[in-house]
Amino acid sequence: MKIKCAKFNAAVMSRPSFDDKALINFLQNHGLCWVRTGGTPAEEIVEVSGRMCYLSFGKNRQSPRDNSAYIANLISQGHESVLEHVNWTILLSGVSRGFTHQLVRHRVGFAYSQLSQQYHDESEALFVVPPSIEKDRELFIQWADDIYKSLTTYRKIIKTIKNNKLSDKESLRELRTAARSTLPNATESKIVITVNARALRHFFDVRGCIEGDWEMRKVACAIFDLVYCDAPSLFYDFQKIEMSDGSFKLEKK
Template sequence: MEVTLLNHTPLWVCSNAIRTCWQSFDKGDNGGEIDLALIDRVGNQLKHASTLEHLFYNFYIKGISRACLQELARHRIASLSVKSTRYTLKELKNESEFKPNDFENASRYIVLTSNEFVDNASINALDNLRQILNQNTSLDIAKYCLPESYKTELSWSINARSLQNFLSLRSSKSALWEIRNLANLIYQNLPQEHKFIYENCLTKPK
């Protein structure tokens, strides 16, 4: 999978929101160390996390499965624009047969789990879909036999408060392995100067 950070809100917008509450603009340092400490104290330590909602991040996520997409969609305070199967399934139509154990070829379209039985079942489903498309079945109907492992991509936008929640839940070892990998990639792609907001949210590997 690939994660690209497209855009983000500068930190001074958050510190400005906090200082709006107290009208303490004269104590700020234009997004410097004093303002960063303020964000950490108010947003993280004192848990006035509503102030973090002024920070937004826009990501482009590529190569996750539809199963992972369903998990991602459970995070309500986020916006998703997803690659449409209705318009893009035809990319599969002119492919040659997908054969069992040809994981390298199939991985262009499906996310592999490293479980040979599961991955071969996904390859079979992928080839069934290819055959159905070649019967000139409408894409609206054909998409009903998409395997959950079928790859997709999306634009994903989220505010900092919701991102804290996402990282806390999805970096956990109890989370689906694929979305756990996604959570770690999202954290890695955050601007370095923003990471202090999320350090305590991430489950560190033992």
């Protein structure tokens, strides 16, 4: 009995960038200037977007708040629509199909591109083992045996079913659709997500703190680590808390 367990990874493929030339040209044409007070590209995009609503640029128009204080005020007032202007594209691998079924329920502010089991041969699939099962040797052996049986059935289906009435492309689709019905939620998947800062804040708030969902917490914390580096002011009111089992969850401060 041999199965391969997946290793989790989260990586940023694109992040917010700010080319200020267009803004500066616009401000000059309107007799305005922007007093910059620091901030990352993501944070400056949010500030500029907020200021554009009132054209609050320049010494006589800007509040005394610096970039981070300005953003904190927006968030505290519930004016988070300007956070939708900054996006990240993140590649997740080593996650389970069970996890992605939960993740894609988040629709507003998210876009997804996931590995297709209809077009990708899963004969050498990896699997994601829950920590509670991994810690129990007897339970893990039983779990791994069941996983192996499902993978064996998958491989058998792939080798046996033929439908000469369909084109090669559609016959292969039908074959893999039939075969994937045997695969468990623990089957490893890969997914690309693009998400804006406002949607991420909601995701962290409702998903990062669910103690009974280890994988959702793990992914939420990993994404938090990635985006916090780019825009700490946008997520300043979240923190990672270590749990009794050594894993982490996200909480509002």
